Amino acid sequence: MIQPVRPLPPMRASGLRRSRLAIALQLALLLLLALAVLLPLLWLVSTSLKGPSENIFTSPPDLLPRQPGLAAYRQLFASQPMATYLRNSAIVSALAVLANLLFCSLAAYPLARLRFRGRGPVLAVVVATILIPFQVVMIPLYLLMVQIGLRNSLWALILPQAATAFGIFLLRQSFLAVPVELEEAARIDGCTPVGEWWNVMVPAARADLITLATFVFIGTWSDFLWPLIIIDDPSLYTLPIGLQQLASSFSLDWRLVAAGSVVSILPVLLLFIALQRYILPSATADAVKG
Secondary structure (H helix, E strand, O other): OOOOOOOOOHHHHHHHHHHHHHHHHHHHHHHHHHHHHHHHHHHHHHHHHOOOOOOOOOOOOOOOOOOOOOHHHHHHHHHOOHHHHHHHHHHHHHHHHHHHHHHHHHHHHHHHHOOOOOHHHHHHHHHHHHHOOHHHHHHHHHHHHHHOOOOOOOHHHHHHHOOOHHHHHHHHHHHHOOOHHHHHHHHHOOOOHHHHHHHHHHHHOHHHHHHHHHHHHHHHHOOOHHHHHHOOOHHHOOHHHHHHHHHHHOOOOHHHHHHHHHHHHHHHHHHHHHHHHHOOOOHHHHHHHO
């Protein structure tokens, strides 16, 4: 027999209304924060699309261009070697990411799984290097690159980013979370330590590897200080140096500067959109699936 639906007691109904109101307030606050974060980006894109006759310094800023067009982007690529800047940044960032994924995972595996004397002090030294700012090692690193003949080369930008203490620590913590039974099963199947690293640890740490790749790519792509010091050849300029040259050459036409900034931001956004679905907490499931 179907029972009639009983109304909620007054106390429970009022509590439900309060919870709904709290959720609505939280959503409104998140929308305001998102708008505050996106407003500068929207203004930047709008500035790059405005026509030559439009005023870009209105107050409040005009986010909708009256005469939208791609003239600033066409002039940008016609007057500046942006394709060269993009190519150099892509080469440096891609090789730095690949080197970090390889070397950091190889260094993190013994620190997480192997038992050897001095493992604790080695890990402590690696973690302590995170606290050292780049400005401290900048001059010794520059002298080293000059001595080995890598100044004014893309390798001088890649090698200092080939491995990071943050990446080693991140992957070590990820490897520690992998069940020991997976390693034992691989060892029974005849895997060597290198095989365990490749067949068990790497698939299990996929989420953290993608996270590390994202951080390294963004840091290398947007690096300005080190390329400014080590590179003098304009044909080897990366995108941040090219944008600095753009601002110096066209300081009166901020549409070109805004267009160059949008071009520099777009690859990072596309990378994050492409990889965000792979950043999952179920790393163990990935290892079992593999």
